[in-house]
Amino acid sequence: MNKFTLSTIVENKALSSDVYLITVKLPFRIDAKPGQFCILRVNGRLDPLLGRPFSIFDLEGETVKFLYRIKGKGTKILSEMKENEKISFIGPLGKWYPYPEGNFLVVAGGIGIASVYYLIKKFPERAIVFYGVRLKNEIFFFEEIKKFAKEIYVSTEEGEFGYKGVITELFQNKAKNLDLPIYACGPMLMIKELKKIVNDRKCYVAVEERMACGVGACLGCVINTVNGLKRVCTDGAVFELRELIL
Numbered sequence: 459m460n461k462f463t464l465s466t467i468v469e470n471k472a473l474s475s476d477v478y479l480i481t482v483k484l485p486f487r488i489d490a491k492p493g494q495f496c497i498l499r500v501n502g503r504l505d506p507l508l509g510r511p512f513s514i515f516d517l518e519g520e521t522v523k524f525l526y527r528i529k530g531k532g533t534k535i536l537s538e539m540k541e542n543e544k545i546s547f548i549g550p551l552g553k554w555y556p557y558p559e560g561n562f563l564v565v566a567g568g569i570g571i572a573s574v575y576y577l578i579k580k581f582p583e584r585a586i587v588f589y590g591v592r593l594k595n596e597i598f599f600f601e602e603i604k605k606f607a608k609e610i611y612v613s614t615e616e617g618e619f620g621y622k623g624v625i626t627e628l629f630q631n632k633a634k635n636l637d638l639p640i641y642a643c644g645p646m647l648m649i650k651e652l653k654k655i656v657n658d659r660k661c662y663v664a665v666e667e668r669m670a671c672g673v674g675a676c677l678g679c680v681i682n683t684v685n686g687l688k689r690v691c692t693d694g695a696v697f698e699l700r701e702l703i704l
């Protein structure tokens with residue numbers, strides 16, 4: 459589906475001062491897979507003209523949820539939108555996380571949980587989840603993740619909840635030697651640390667890059683890989699970590 463379609467906001471709820479969960483109802487069912495994303499554009503506005511990409515957080519029939527953090531102008535405007543307002547979207551876009559055959563490891567940093575939640579939910583009691591945040595109040599959907607996951611480990615930077623430190627340390631302590639595929643999304647610093655730990659193991663990462671067209675036409679989202687330049691919007695956003703030059 460590569461053209462903008464109007465959807466209706468069912469709910470746009472603040473979960474903290476800067477993190478929101480928006481639920482939109484589409485005019486039809488979509489068959490999206492974990493790791494794919496949509497582009498949301500505030501209907502009828504020219505500023506900001508471009509849409510913004512968001513991972514599919516959860517999906518049931520025609521109803522899609524996106525978990526997002528306010529970063530700049532576009533996400534601020536999005537956070538101010540109300541129930542029953544219309545919003546344009548394109549999606550689902552991009553590659554998805556290859557489906558795991560058995561148990562699997564998940565490493566999520568901060569709002570990166572938005573990209574992997576649907577994967578954890580889709581394969582119940584198979585994910586061993588490592589979820590790192592700065593502060594305890596930045597942990598979202600803990601009870602739901604606990605319900606769907608096989609195991610969950612949390613880290614906070616000051617140790618307010620779970621392990622004290624960053625999530626890659628906890629992952630290294632507990633799961634470094636587990637021979638399971640890894641699915642990760644989070645800040646670039648986390649991805650770089652993870653790359654040092656996992657070396658050449660199977661690790662799939664959803665990359666967040668600035669986007670313009672979202673459909674492969676503008677080359678505004680290219681990243682460097684061992685196989686040359688790749689477009690995040692169409693060649694990704696999910697890549698194998700060993701492919702990325704960070």
Ligand SMILES: Cc1cc2nc3c(=O)[nH]c(=O)nc-3n(C[C@H](O)[C@H](O)[C@H](O)COP(=O)(O)OP(=O)(O)OC[C@H]3O[C@@H](n4cnc5c(N)ncnc54)[C@H](O)[C@@H]3O)c2cc1C
Nearest residue numbers: 510511512513526527529530531532533572666667668695
């Ligand atoms: C495939 C994909 C999926 C994404 N999924 C989610 C999601 O589920 N939840 C979520 O909160 N965010 C997600 N993002 C990031 C989100 O798209 C950006 O935060 C958003 O576009 C920022 O728009 P803005 O107008 O608010 O900020 P802008 O005003 O455009 O920018 C504000 C600041 O944020 C930086 N920035 C903007 N976009 C990005 C980006 N993509 N990566 C890193 N820095 C950026 C800018 O350089 C600037 O410093 C995703 C990005 C991609 C590419």
Ligand code: FES
Nearest residue numbers: 670672674677691
């Ligand atoms: S955003 Fe235009 S090519 Fe990717």
